[in-house]
Amino acid sequence: MIKVAGLTKRFGTFTAVDEISFDVDAGEIFAFLGPNGAGKTTTIKMLTTLLAPTSGQLEIDGLDPRSHAMEVRKRFGIVFQDPSLDSELTAEENMELHGIFYHVPRKLRLERTEQLLRLFELWDRRKGRVKVFSGGMRRRLEIARGLLHTPKILFLDEPTLGLDPQTRNQLWTHVKNLNESEGVTVFLTTHYMDEAERVAQRIAVIDHGKIVAQDSPEGLKRSTNTNSLEGAFLSLTGSTIREEAANSTDQMRQFAKMWSSKR
Amino acid sequence: MSAIYILWLRELRRYVRSRAQIVASLGQPLMYLIALGFGLGPVFQKAGQGSYVQFVAPGVISMTVLFSSIFSGMGLLWDRQFGFLKETLVAPVPRIQIMLGRTLGAATVAVLQGLLVGVVCLIAGFRPVNSGAMPAALVFMALIACVFSALGTAIGSVLQNMQGLQLIMNFLVMPIFFLSGALFPLNNLPKLFSLVTSLDPLTYGVDGMRTTLIGVSHFGPALDLAVLSVVAAALLCLGSYLFSKIEA
Numbered sequence: 003m004i005k006v007a008g009l010t011k012r013f014g015t016f017t018a019v020d021e022i023s024f025d026v027d028a029g030e031i032f033a034f035l036g037p038n039g040a041g042k043t044t045t046i047k048m049l050t051t052l053l054a055p056t057s058g059q060l061e062i063d064g065l066d067p068r069s070h071a072m073e074v075r076k077r078f079g080i081v082f083q084d085p086s087l088d089s090e091l092t093a094e095e096n097m098e099l100h101g102i103f104y105h106v107p108r109k110l111r112l113e114r115t116e117q118l119l120r121l122f123e124l125w126d127r128r129k130g131r132v133k134v135f136s137g138g139m140r141r142r143l144e145i146a147r148g149l150l151h152t153p154k155i156l157f158l159d160e161p162t163l164g165l166d167p168q169t170r171n172q173l174w175t176h177v178k179n180l181n182e183s184e185g186v187t188v189f190l191t192t193h194y195m196d197e198a199e200r201v202a203q204r205i206a207v208i209d210h211g212k213i214v215a216q217d218s219p220e221g222l223k224r225s226t227n228t229n230s231l232e233g234a235f236l237s238l239t240g241s242t243i244r245e246e247a248a249n250s251t252d253q254m255r256q257f258a259k260m261w262s263s264k265r
Numbered sequence: 266m267s268a269i270y271i272l273w274l275r276e277l278r279r280y281v282r283s284r285a286q287i288v289a290s291l292g293q294p295l296m297y298l299i300a301l302g303f304g305l306g307p308v309f310q311k312a313g314q315g316s317y318v319q320f321v322a323p324g325v326i327s328m329t330v331l332f333s334s335i336f337s338g339m340g341l342l343w344d345r346q347f348g349f350l351k352e353t354l355v356a357p358v359p360r361i362q363i364m365l366g367r368t369l370g371a372a373t374v375a376v377l378q379g380l381l382v383g384v385v386c387l388i389a390g391f392r393p394v395n396s397g398a399m400p401a402a403l404v405f406m407a408l409i410a411c412v413f414s415a416l417g418t419a420i421g422s423v424l425q426n427m428q429g430l431q432l433i434m435n436f437l438v439m440p441i442f443f444l445s446g447a448l449f450p451l452n453n454l455p456k457l458f459s460l461v462t463s464l465d466p467l468t469y470g471v472d473g474m475r476t477t478l479i480g481v482s483h484f485g486p487a488l489d490l491a492v493l494s495v496v497a498a499a500l501l502c503l504g505s506y507l508f509s510k511i512e513a
Contacts, residue, residue, distance in 0.1 A: 050355050051354075051355065052354060052355060052512065053512055054512065072357055072359065075355055075356060075357035076357040078355075082348065082351055084348055085347065085348045086348035086349055086350075086351045086352040087348070087349065087352075088275065088279075088344075088347075088349045088352075090278070090279045090283070091275065091278060091279075095275075095278070098271070099271055099272075099275065099352075100352070100356075102267050102268060102271045103268055103271075103352075103353070103356035103357070103358050104356065104357065105357070131282075
């Protein structure tokens with residue numbers, strides 16, 4: 003379903019993603035693990051047509067995102083790592099926008115909106131504006147929105163960041179259900195090793211833009227001689243803490259936060 | 266098509282909900298109308314040009330449409346910041362539709378804001394000479410709004426963060442306003458200055474507004490209409506092109 007060969011992305015002299023190759027089969031749940039700044043999000047951006055690769059081969063459901071962006075976009079759903087809701091609109095209106103973007107017929111859209119908002123316990127707050135929602139509620143809404151259309155491939159970029167165990171459980175149960183009942187291929191990144199171990203059939207570990215290992219959770223543990231995925235991860239990527247430079251978007255967010263709390 | 270509509274509707278919803286902002290944005294036009302309208306009134310009258318409030322009101326309405334549309338267009342910058350932009354960029358909707366929906370929404374908001382200031386002008390004592398020409402004034406307002414919301418979208422597409430905002434404000438938006446003849450008549454200006462004003466697209470918008478509202482024209486409505494339409498079309502093309510190049 004996803005084919006990547008020799009994929010590279012350079013920003014100036016910095017190589018964010020360095021000649022990575024992997025395949026994800028249809029109906030598989032594939033986890034992409036790596037420390038901060040390893041190149042996970044950059045890879046997802048290239049797979050989802052948001053960023054043009056510097057070089058390498060890339061295929062989503064047999065299509066190249068560079069030449070068939072629109073066709074590729076129809077095939078996937080994505081939950082971003084950072085917020086992407088319109089906070090001036092209500093929960094319901096955010097769902098409506100998404101449904102219309104993805105050409106979900108009106109009746110089906112309303113049905114699924116109700117079903118998903120109930121599942122993530124947002125139905126009572128559907129008329130509430132997103133800007134008054136808590137961090138967890140926003141996260142849940144992002145996830146509900148990503149599931150509104152039924153994509154062939156679901157990209158989840160650290161979807162459980164800042165969620166309580168109940169919601170995390172709810173999310174992964176739902177993702178597994180989708181995967182089993184509708185055969186949705188799932189490509190996820192996370193920092194929680196237990197989640198990766200619980201849902202993923204195969205795991206790739208990326209560090210400094212390179213894939214350092216690629217196997218089933220069991221295989222990773224075996225090859226590194228460790229008894230937990232966390233141990234395997236640490237033995238593959240070392241235990242130094244990575245620093246990520248704040249980019250201009252982060253600075254702007256900071257600025258906006260400062261500004262909005264004044265009012 | 267429905268994507269254009271829902272993005273247009275989004276701009277309207279956001280506008281209607283930001284009541285504090287609506288009221289706040291009335292402040293500046295009011296200041297110009299009252300401080301300049303009544304402050305410069307006697308001098309203007311002595312120069313034999315009639316009532317300054319009458320003269321400046323179409324300019325103040327045009328100014329409102331200019332500011333409102335250019336900043337709504339640049340709302341793109343905020344969407345980039347709060348992340349909503351990504352949601353639209355990965356959607357299976359052609360970029361041109363996204364750009365059009367946003368830009369038309371921004372233009373509509375600007376026209377509404379212009380109408381609001383128009384009402385304020387009426388309360389302050391402004392009297393259009395020909396009330397039958399009101400729909401024609403609306404056409405000019407809409408054209409000004411299209412020109413500058415497209416410009417705002419174009420700027421928002423290339424600007425990465427807020428640091429550039431002050432620059433745009435001081436070296437683009439303010440000159441467009443001050444050089445447009447919104448505050449002064451275009452007759453008998455120094456040659457070079459006159460040339461500069463004639464390069465400003467807002468000049469034709471203000472002239473069109475003045476023609477329809479108080480019956481005073483410098484270029485003639487046909488030229489105003491032609492220039493505004495051509496510039497609007499060109500900026501829409503430029504905006505769509507730049508918008509299509511955005512990488513998140």
